[in-house]
Amino acid sequence: MKSFSINEIKNLVNGNLIFEINEVITGLETVDNATIGQATFIGHKKFAKNFENSKASVVIVSEGIELKDNPTCAQIKVTNADLAMAKLLEAFSPETPSFISNISPVAVIDKSAIIGKNVKVGAGCYVGKNTVVEDNVTLYPNVTVFDDCKIGQNTIVWSGTVIRERSEIGAHCIFHNNVSIGADGFGYRPSDDGRSLVKIPHIGNVIIGNNVEIGANSCVDRAKFSSTIIGDGCKIDNLVQIAHNCILGRSCIMAGSSGLAGSVTLGDGVIIGGSASIKDHTTIHSGAIVGAGSGVLADVPAGKTVLGYPATDAKEKMKQWVALRKLGRA
Structure with a gap:
């Protein structure tokens, strides 16, 4: 489980900590459903009233929205709570599915295909002739790429x-x-x-x-x-x-x-x-x-x-x- 201190949260969102408590944050949730150890977000003033009964340990709030002090909840002011939320969701994202080997032995790749560095090709994939798959591409299981295609670097293609x-x-x-x-x-x-x-x-x-x-x-x-x-x-x-x-x-x-x-x-x-x-x-x-x-x-x-x-x-x-x-x- 990923966890961050409130000060680390503040740095991740480039915010201004105006009220601090000593708590480790282990997850994110809506303002109504958040509990101790979770962060929440308020990006519009119409949700400010929901904060009064929130059990969150930290709230990331957009500038211009005033919240009542809550002794059990830290406050971090940011320019845009939605963009801050995007950063924290990325920080708390779980690991993506792993590959036993970069190229599955049950994938079918035509001999004429060009496969770049660190490409991952899952089980059941098919890559056709004269296709170019550039560096760091991920093809999850059961992806089909027919002939004469080109896939650029760092592209991710999910199953089916x-x-x-x-x-x-x-x-x-x-x-x-x-x-x-x-x-x-x-x-x-x-x-x-x-x-x-x-x-x-x-x-x-x-x-x-x-x-x-x-x-x-x-x-x-x-x-x-x-x-x-x-x-x-x-x-x-x-x-x-x-x-x-x-x-x-x-x-x-x-x-x-x-x-x-x-x-x-x-x-x-x-x-x-x-x-x-x-x-x-x-x-x-x-x-x-x-x-x-x-x-x-x-x-x-x-x-x-x-x-x-x-x-x-x-x-x-x-x-x-x-x-x-x-x-x-x-």
């Missing part, structure tokens, strides 16, 4: 993930369980006689930048031509669909169950809320936000927040909802 042929993955990426990279895009056209559907082949690939994280059971389809591109620093939640020929800029966020139809373009820093759907060939410009559950049918200007179905300016949509509610009461 399939990376299809010709995909290019950057450095320091994380793919969680059962991610699909580079499967065929979804494309069909009616046959000449109108009695069946003709599959449109997709012969492009997927290119994923550095520091990209993709959640469990999410899919990034390969392009019809050229590439589907995920920019550096993008964070993709679980159960997300990114269709063929989409292009995401830097540091985009897509929450769970959201989806992009084919050939959607996201600028830098775009945020897509959970369960939102984006129509094909749509551009959402840099800094725009799409609210949860929204349906985007047209381009969204830079910095704009849109809501609803069809998605429109958030302030205008709120006015519409208020008006509809008033009509219902009439």
Whole structure:
């Protein structure tokens, strides 16, 4: 079990200790559930009232939030409690699953594949021909990487993930369980006689930048031509669909169950809320936000927040909802 003194906690979060007690911290918990020996966090003033009955031994609190003194709980002031929490969660993180040997004897690696230094390949993995796996990559058991792929340094790929042929993955990426990279895009056209559907082949690939994280059971389809591109620093939640020929800029966020139809373009820093759907060939410009559950049918200007179905300016949509509610009461 990992443990830290309160002074060590203060140094880890670069905070200001304004009230100290002598206690060893062995874990982290919410303000309502924390007990002796645990640290908790308050990043918004609405949770300050919960602190009065908290049994935590130390609270990390954002500047500007005043708490009543608690003789059994130390206080550490920080600029941002959420960012401090991220540092402490990393410090308290348990060890990841270990490997008996770096390359499992029951992994299958093609002779033409290039495997870098300190690469870990778990049981049941398959690495195809002409694939390059750079230094310090970890492939957990039952990962499949097909032919002519490249995986950058320090990338971690969790069990069940399939990376299809010709995909290019950057450095320091994380793919969680059962991610699909580079499967065929979804494309069909009616046959000449109108009695069946003709599959449109997709012969492009997927290119994923550095520091990209993709959640469990999410899919990034390969392009019809050229590439589907995920920019550096993008964070993709679980159960997300990114269709063929989409292009995401830097540091985009897509929450769970959201989806992009084919050939959607996201600028830098775009945020897509959970369960939102984006129509094909749509551009959402840099800094725009799409609210949860929204349906985007047209381009969204830079910095704009849109809501609803069809998605429109958030302030205008709120006015519409208020008006509809008033009509219902009439």
